[in-house]
Amino acid sequence: MATQLTAKAREGGSLLSPEELRARLQAVGESRYHHLHPFHLRMHAGELTRGQLQAWALNRYYYQSRIPIKDSLLLAKSDDPAFRRAWRKRILDHDGDQSGYGGIEKWIQLAEATGLSRDQVIPCTGVLPGVIFAVDAYLALVRDSPLLIAVASSLTELFSRSLISLRMDQLRLHYPYLVHGLSYFEGRLTQAPEDAAFALDYVCAHAATRAEQEQVIGALERKCAILWAQLDAIDYAYVVPGNIPPGCFVPDAERG
């Protein structure tokens, strides 16, 4: 992956216009964002069992729980108070300003709607190693990259509104027991497009060379791969019988 980013960054060529850069980013999302992943297609077709939705909610909680840590690492890269004021909204959105109102708490409520208890979710015991490694790769990408690339890695939010909108419709239709657990997604319908617009403006304004523009595109590709790999791990472990790795969550229906 690092190898691929480097190869991209080596490309020369003239500076892309903002419209060309946006079109390249859009093309990455259309071909690599996880709206195309087989596990999401199964979810939206109503094919998942309650145990599979539990596994998804439990594993994705690890990702949700790391988002404000990612954003804190990103904040620490900026020496501009105005940038930090704008970006810290994301930490507020996930952590809330009182118990029960942030995105992390709302994700726990979604997990509870699948039938898990809060105490099963919060310790992250039983999360798939493949999910942990992918999420930790996101933290490392943000921690070890310049601010421009760290911001670019958030650009998957450009594509999340339509996925979330579809998902809410399909979850309500196929899994009615989840209906009281959807407030996380309601919040993201407005938060994600606002955040994406800010990040897109930022990378268009601050990628000053073609090489930096290619690094921005490469960061979005890598972030798409990070989201995709989480679903690979979940689909592998919980859709094909016999594949749950040692030490990981076992839905009640799978216990012998």
Place this chain on the structure above:
Amino acid sequence: MATQLTAKAREGGSLLSPEELRARLQAVGESRYHHLHPFHLRMHAGELTRGQLQAWALNRYYYQSRIPIKDSLLLAKSDDPAFRRAWRKRILDHDGDQSGYGGIEKWIQLAEATGLSRDQVIPCTGVLPGVIFAVDAYLALVRDSPLLIAVASSLTELFSRSLISLRMDQLRLHYPYLVHGLSYFEGRLTQAPEDAAFALDYVCAHAATRAEQEQVIGALERKCAILWAQLDAIDYAYVVPGNIPPGCFVPDAERG
């Protein structure tokens, strides 16, 4: 995973004897080492296609190529010339002292025996993100942990000799076109047990508290999960049709 290590480390209790510590480590290997992984079981039963073996050799090359980097990070943690003299053997084993004689070169020869060209393998283009994230988690574990834990993470070598021995027999039997690509494994039959004995003596001598002993066991569990997750990603992408993630290696037989 970090959460699980911490939970283990919190356990109190009295110091384990060397025999008890060895028995705990042995039990981890028996239940979590990747000799039990479905992809290896398929390999040893002769069920893999040439394209699947290509995918395995290509992806595992990323792991092989990172081993001397991991060992260099580990060397840098020690201020003891005697330790560094003993450990640097591992870098020599993988890099060789002339072209063509190290483990990395031998792995390329294995990949060539599957039908890949050297130029397809070395750039690591098309390696699964799930494999990259798992291997990078190994580098991060070694880089970010004390020397004792970094050494403990190598203890999977305690279990590799019997797996390699079985694998060589089964590869010769089921995939005769690989017969001239097995010199990597021949070397590891003697290298791995020597290395494992050194590392086991080291952790038995240097884990001075029960908490450190539990961290040693936790590091072996995590390393088992790192090996297991690589095979999860390979098995998911290349055994079930339609699952190859965007941008990853496609065997010739899979091309439309």
